[in-house]
Amino acid sequence: MATDTPLGSYLRARRVLVRPEDVGIRVGVERRRVDGLRREEVAILAGISTEYYLRLEQGRETHPSDQVLDALARALRLDDAARRYLHELARPAPDPHDGIDEVDEHVQWLIDSWPTTSAVVHNRYLDVLATNALARALSPNYRVGVNNLASLLTDPADRALHEGWEGLTERSVALFRSMFGLRSHDARLRAMVDELSRSSDRFRELWRRNDVAQITDGVHVLRHPDAGALTLHFMRVPVAGTDGHTIYLYQAEPGSPSAEKFAALAAGGADGTDGTAGTARAARG
Numbered sequence: 001m002a003t004d005t006p007l008g009s010y011l012r013a014r015r016v017l018v019r020p021e022d023v024g025i026r027v028g029v030e031r032r033r034v035d036g037l038r039r040e041e042v043a044i045l046a047g048i049s050t051e052y053y054l055r056l057e058q059g060r061e062t063h064p065s066d067q068v069l070d071a072l073a074r075a076l077r078l079d080d081a082a083r084r085y086l087h088e089l090a091r092p093a094p095d096p097h098d099g100i101d102e103v104d105e106h107v108q109w110l111i112d113s114w115p116t117t118s119a120v121v122h123n124r125y126l127d128v129l130a131t132n133a134l135a136r137a138l139s140p141n142y143r144v145g146v147n148n149l150a151s152l153l154t155d156p157a158d159r160a161l162h163e164g165w166e167g168l169t170e171r172s173v174a175l176f177r178s179m180f181g182l183r184s185h186d187a188r189l190r191a192m193v194d195e196l197s198r199s200s201d202r203f204r205e206l207w208r209r210n211d212v213a214q215i216t217d218g219v220h221v222l223r224h225p226d227a228g229a230l231t232l233h234f235m236r237v238p239v240a241g242t243d244g245h246t247i248y249l250y251q252a253e254p255g256s257p258s259a260e261k262f263a264a265l266a267a268g269g270a271d272g273t274d275g276t277a278g279t280a281r282a283a284r285g
Contacts (some may be wrong), residue, residue, distance in 0.1 A: 005059035007089040012057055013210035015042055016078045022077065037076075045075035064090055085178055085212040103130040107239060107247075116259075116266050117251050118232075122148065124179055124244030125188060135264045138224065138250065149176055150194075153200040163221040163229075172208040174213035179244070218252070225266075227261040 016036035020027050023045055024036070032038075037045075043053040048068060054063035064072075073083040080231055098142040101123045111119035111132040118138050121130040126149040128142060129270075135142040141151040141158055151170055152158045152165075157163045180189050196203040215236060223228045232250040252259035 005062060005089075006060045007062060007086075010058045010089055010210055011042075011053075011072070011076075012088065013208070014078065014082070015039070017209075018075075018077055021077070034169040042072070042075050046071040048072075049250075050265075061223070062090065070242075081178060081214045082212050084214075093243070100129070101243075111247065116263055118142070118248055120148070120248045121239070122246050122248060124183070125177065125192060129245065134262075137268065138222070140150065147192075149173075150196060150199075153196060153203050161222055161224065163223055165239055168220070169202055170206055170211070171213055171215055173203060175215050177207070178212040178214055188201050224261075225264065227257075227265045230261055231256070231258045232262070 016034070018037050020032075020037060020041065023041075025037075025041060037058065039052045039053055043050040044069070048071065051076045052061065056064060066087065069087050070083070073086055075278075078086060088279070089092040091154065103121050107121060108130050110133065111130065113134060115134065118135040119132045120128055120135045120142050122130055125146055128144050128146045128148060133144050137166070139161055141148060141155060149172060152162070152171060162168050180186075180193075183189055193207065195209065217233070217235045220232050220234055222232060224230055230252065232252055234251075235249045235250065239247060
C-alpha cells in the first residue's frame with residue numbers, strides 16, 4: 001500500500017522540475033502528460049528498475065542504499081546540499097527531542113562581550129534563545145521567544161528591514177527545509193510548516209519548491225529606521241555540544257560607512273543592559 005513519506009514526496013517534487021532536454025532526453029512533438037521527467041525516465045537515468053523507483057516514490061521502500069541515492073541525485077540534477085538532504089530523508093528518524101532549550105551562561109557572556117557585533121542564538125526551530133544589545137537595537141524581532149523564520153515571513157517590519165526580502169526568504173525557507181530533513185517526524189517542525197502554510201503565501205510558494213540550502217555566511221543589506229542603509233556580513237556558527245543551536249552574527253566591514261553607523265547604533269543600544277532602550281528606538285522608525 002502506498003504511503004506518503006518525506007522521501008517519496010521529495011522525489012516527486014524534484015522530478016517535475018527537471019526538463020527532459022536537460023538530461024539528454026529527446027522530446028517529440030506529442031504533448032507530454034507530466035511536467036518534468038516521467039518515473040521510468042528517472043529510473044533509467046539512475047540505473048534502477050522502474051518498479052523499484054515507483055516503490056520509493058510511493059513509500060513502499062524507505063531505505064535505499066547510498067549508491068542508489070547518489071544515482072538518483074545525479075539523475076535529478078541535485079546540488080550538494082540537495083543530495084545531502086536526500087540522504088537524510090532516507091535515514092531512520094532520530095529520537096524526538098524533548099529537552100528544554102537553554103543557552104549556557106558562558107555563551108551569553110561571549111556574545112555580550114562583542115559590542116560591535118550583533119549576535120543572536122537560535123535553536124533548530126529558529127526560535128531566539130539569546131541576544132546581545134546590538135542585536136536588539138538592530139531589530140525588535142531579535143528578542144528571546146520570537147521565531148525568526150515566522151517574523152521574516154509575516155511581520156511587515158522585518159520585510160521593511162531586509163533589502164532583497166524575496167531572495168532572503170527563498171534562502172531562509174531552503175535552509176529550514178534542509179534542517180527539516182532529518183527530523184521530518186518532529187511534531188514541532190510539522191506544526192511550524194502547517195502554521196506558516198496558513199499564515200504566509202510566500203512560505204507556501206517556497207515550501208512547494210522543495211529547495212534546500214546550507215547557508216553559513218554572506219552579505220545582507222538592511223534598511224534600519226534610525227541608522228539607515230547598512231551593508232553587513234553575516235555568519236552562522238554552530239554551538240558545540242547542543243542540539244542544533246547556532247549563533248547568527250552580523251558584522252560591518254572595518255572602516256566602511258556601515259561600520260560607522262553600526263558603531264553609533266551599538267552606542268545608542270548600550271544604555272540598558274537588557275536592551276530595552278535600543279529595542280524601543282528600533283521599533284519607532
